[in-house]
Amino acid sequence: MIVHAILGRTARVAFVLFGVSVIVFGLLQFAPGDVATALLGPQASDSAKELLREQLGLNKPIVTQYFLWLGNTLQGDFGVSIISRNTVLGEVVPRFLNSVLLASAALVIAIILGVTVGIASAARAGGFFDRTSSASVQVFGAMPPFWLGLVLVYFFALQFRWFPATGMTKTFGGGDAWDIANHLVLPAVTAAAASAAVIVRMVRAVFLEVLGSDYILVARARGVRSWRLLMHHALPNCMPHVLNIIGLQLGYLIGGTLFTEVVFAWPGIGQLLYKAILGRDVAVVQACVLFIALSFVLINLAVDLINDFLARKMRQS
Amino acid sequence: MKDLAQVEPILNVRDLRTHFEIKRGKLHAVDGVSFSVNPGRVLCIVGESGSGKSVTVMSLLRLIRRPGKVTGGTAVFHGDDLLTMSRQQLADIRGDRISMIFQNPLTSLNPALTIGDQVSEGLILHRGMGRREAQAEAVKLLRQVGIPSPKERVTDYPASFSGGMRQRIMIAAALSCKPELLIADEPTTALDVSMQAQILDLLKELQAEINNVLVMITHDLGVVASIADEVMVMYSGKVVEQAPVREIFAAPRHPYTQGLIATVRALDDASRPLHPIPGTPAIPLGQRMGCAFAPRCGFATDQCRLETPHLELVGSAHTVACHVKPDPDRTHV
Numbered sequence: 001m002i003v004h005a006i007l008g009r010t011a012r013v014a015f016v017l018f019g020v021s022v023i024v025f026g027l028l029q030f031a032p033g034d035v036a037t038a039l040l041g042p043q044a045s046d047s048a049k050e051l052l053r054e055q056l057g058l059n060k061p062i063v064t065q066y067f068l069w070l071g072n073t074l075q076g077d078f079g080v081s082i083i084s085r086n087t088v089l090g091e092v093v094p095r096f097l098n099s100v101l102l103a104s105a106a107l108v109i110a111i112i113l114g115v116t117v118g119i120a121s122a123a124r125a126g127g128f129f130d131r132t133s134s135a136s137v138q139v140f141g142a143m144p145p146f147w148l149g150l151v152l153v154y155f156f157a158l159q160f161r162w163f164p165a166t167g168m169t170k171t172f173g174g175g176d177a178w179d180i181a182n183h184l185v186l187p188a189v190t191a192a193a194a195s196a197a198v199i200v201r202m203v204r205a206v207f208l209e210v211l212g213s214d215y216i217l218v219a220r221a222r223g224v225r226s227w228r229l230l231m232h233h234a235l236p237n238c239m240p241h242v243l244n245i246i247g248l249q250l251g252y253l254i255g256g257t258l259f260t261e262v263v264f265a266w267p268g269i270g271q272l273l274y275k276a277i278l279g280r281d282v283a284v285v286q287a288c289v290l291f292i293a294l295s296f297v298l299i300n301l302a303v304d305l306i307n308d309f310l311a312r313k314m315r316q317s
Numbered sequence: 318m319k320d321l322a323q324v325e326p327i328l329n330v331r332d333l334r335t336h337f338e339i340k341r342g343k344l345h346a347v348d349g350v351s352f353s354v355n356p357g358r359v360l361c362i363v364g365e366s367g368s369g370k371s372v373t374v375m376s377l378l379r380l381i382r383r384p385g386k387v388t389g390g391t392a393v394f395h396g397d398d399l400l401t402m403s404r405q406q407l408a409d410i411r412g413d414r415i416s417m418i419f420q421n422p423l424t425s426l427n428p429a430l431t432i433g434d435q436v437s438e439g440l441i442l443h444r445g446m447g448r449r450e451a452q453a454e455a456v457k458l459l460r461q462v463g464i465p466s467p468k469e470r471v472t473d474y475p476a477s478f479s480g481g482m483r484q485r486i487m488i489a490a491a492l493s494c495k496p497e498l499l500i501a502d503e504p505t506t507a508l509d510v511s512m513q514a515q516i517l518d519l520l521k522e523l524q525a526e527i528n529n530v531l532v533m534i535t536h537d538l539g540v541v542a543s544i545a546d547e548v549m550v551m552y553s554g555k556v557v558e559q560a561p562v563r564e565i566f567a568a569p570r571h572p573y574t575q576g577l578i579a580t581v582r583a584l585d586d587a588s589r590p591l592h593p594i595p596g597t598p599a600i601p602l603g604q605r606m607g608c609a610f611a612p613r614c615g616f617a618t619d620q621c622r623l624e625t626p627h628l629e630l631v632g633s634a635h636t637v638a639c640h641v642k643p644d645p646d647r648t649h650v
C-alpha cells in the first residue's frame with residue numbers, strides 16, 4: 001500500500017520534472033538573440049560563430065540537442081556563465097544554499113507565528129485577540145514583500161538601528177553565527193509575512209471547524225478544560241490539515257524569498273536570477289529555474305508523503 | 318410507598334431559559350423549564366424534534382455555545398448552582414459527578430485518540446490516576462459494557478468499531494467515574510433496532526448497579542414505558558406535562574401528550590386508526606402569546622390562544638400546563 005502510494009507519487013513527480021526540463025531547455029531556444037552572438041559578442045566573425053554553433057551542437061536536430069543538454073545537465077554540467085566566466089554550477093550552488101538559509105528562517109517564523117496565532121485566535125473566536133489578529137492578518141497578508149521590506153528597513157534598520165538592512169555578502173565563512181542571524185532577521189520576517197498571514201487564517205478556520213465537532217463537546221462534558229482540549233483533543237485532528245496548509249505555503253514562501261532577496265541584496269538564487277535575466281546569462285537563468293523548480297517539486301513530494309502517512313495513521317473512516 | 322416529596326432531589330432545575338440569537342430573531346429553545354430528579358430514579362424527557370430536550374440538558378452543564386445563551390434560572394446540584402458556579406468547579410463536576418451520553422456515537426468519539434485514551438480520561442482528570450492504572454481500569458470498563466477482547470482493543474482507534482460498539486464505548490467513558498447523575502440524549506436513536514434494545518438493557522443494568530440517577534431523552538414511548546419512573550413532556554421549549562410513568566400512560570391530561578400516546582398505540586395495534594398529531598411543531602421564535610400547541614389542538618379555546626397556561630397540579634405528582642385539561646378518554650376515537 002505505502003510502496004504503491006510512493007511509486008504513484010514518484011511517477012507523477014518524474015512527469016512534472018520532464019515538463020520542467022523541456023521548459024528550461026526551451027528557455028534557451030526561445031531566448032531572444034543568437035546564442036553564438038551572445039557568447040562571442042557582436043564583433044565576432046560569422047565563421048567563428050558558425051564554429052561555435054558546431055561545437056555547441058546547435059546545428060543538430062532539436063530533439064538531439066535536448067538529449068545532449070539533458071545528459072550534460074544530469075552530470076551537473078550547466079555550462080559557463082557569460083557574465084562571470086565561472087561554471088554555472090559554481091555560481092548557483094552557494095547562492096542556492098544562501099536562499100535555503102533565508103527560506104528556512106522564513107519558514108520557521110511563518111510556522112511559529114502562523115500556528116500559534118491561528119490557534120489562539122480560534123480558542124477565543126470573536127474575542128479581543130481574535131479581532132486584533134484578524135486585522136493584522138488583513139494588513140500584512142496584503143502587503144507585497146518589497147513594500148513590507150521597505151517599511152521594515154525604514155523602521156528597524158534606519159530609525160531604531162536594531163538590525164542591518166543589507167551588507168550580507170557571504171554566508172559561509174563571512175561573519176559568525178550571531179552576525180548572520182542579525183542580517184537574517186529583517187529579510188526572513190519580510191519573506192515570512194504573507195505566508196504567516198495565510199497560515200493564521202487557515203489554521204484558525206481548521207481549528208474552529210474541529211472545535212465545533214461533537215467529540216469536542218463530549219470532551220468538554222467529560223471535564224476536559226481549555227489547554228488540554230486544544231492540544232490533546234483538537235490538535236491531532238487539525239495536524240494533517242495544518243501540515244497541508246504549511247506545505248501549500250512553501251511554494252509561496254520560495255516566491256516571497258526570491259523577491260525579498262532583491263530588496264535586501266541577499267546573495268541568494270533570486271538575486272542571481274534577477275541579475276542573470278538582466279545580463280541575458282541564459283545558462284545561469286536555466287540553472288536557477290531548474291533549481292527552483294526542483295526544490296518546489298521535491299518539497300511538495302515530501303509534504304504529500306507526510307500527509308499520506310498521517311492520514312493512514314489516523315485511519316479516518 | 319415512600320413519600321417522594323420529602324426526598325431531597327439530586328438535581329433541582331427552576332425556570333431554566335436558553336435562547337439562540339438567530340437571523341430571524343430570538344429563538345426561545347428552553348423557555349422556563351423546571352424539574353427535579355430524585356435519587357435512584359429515571360426521568361425520561363420526551364417530545365417532538367425541536368422541542369428543546371437537548372438544549373435543556375446541555376444548558377445544565379453549560380455546554381451551549383454561541384449563538385446560544387443560558388439567560389436565566391437555576392440548576393442546583395447538591396446545593397450548588399451549576400449555572401453560576403466557577404468554571405473550575407463545573408469542570409470538576411463534568412464527567413465525574415454528572416456525565417453525558419450523546420445521540421450520535423459515530424461522531425462522539427475522537428477519531429485521533431484511542432478508545433482507551435477516551436475511556437480512561439475521566440479517571441485521569443478526576444481520580445488523579447496515572448496513565449497505566451487508568452488504562453487498566455478502562456479495560457475493565459470496556460469488558461463491563463460488552464466489548465469483546467477489551468485488552469487487545471483498548472489501543473484501537475474508534476474507526477475500527479461499529480456504531481453499537483462505539484455507543485458502548487461512550488457509555489463506558491461516561492460511567493468511568495461512577496457519576497451520580499447520568500444524562501443520556503437519545504442514546505439509541507442512531508442505532509438499529511436490535512442494537513437499541515441491547516444498549517437500553519445495558520443502561521438499565523448499569524443504572525441499577527451504581528444506583529445513579531438517569532435522565533434520558535427519547536423519542537420512543539416504548540423506551541419510556543420500559544425504563545422511566547417519571548416522564549416530562551416538552552413542547553416548543555416548555556414543559557407541558559410531567560407525571561410518574563404509569564399516570565402518563567393511564568391518564569395523560571395534555572392534548573399533546575394524548576396525541577403522542579395515541580399515535581404509538583395506533584402503531585402497535587393495527588385495528589386502531591392512526592392519528593398522527595396534525596400540523597408541524599411550533600418554533601419558539603420571538604414574542605409568544607398563548608399556548609404554543611393551540612394551533613394544532615382540537616380543544617383550543619380563545620383563552621388558549623391568548624393566555625399562556627402554567628403548570629398546575631392535577632394529581633399528587635402530576636402537573637400539566639393546559640387550560641382545558643381534557644379527560645383522556647375523550648381523545649380516543
Ligand SMILES: Nc1ncnc2c1ncn2[C@@H]1O[C@H](COP(=O)(O)OP(=O)(O)OP(=O)(O)O)[C@@H](O)[C@H]1O
Pocket residue numbers: 337339344346364365366367368369370371372373383384385600601
Ligand atoms: N446551535 C443552534 N443554533 C440555533 N438554533 C438551535 C441550535 N441548537 C438548537 N437550536 C434550536 O433550539 C430548538 C431546540 O433544539 P433541541 O436540539 O433542543 O431539540 P430536541 O428536542 O433535542 O430535538 P431532537 O429530538 O431533534 O433532538 C430547536 O428549534 C433548534 O432549532
Ligand SMILES: [Mg+2]
Pocket residue numbers: 370371372502
Ligand atoms: Mg436532541
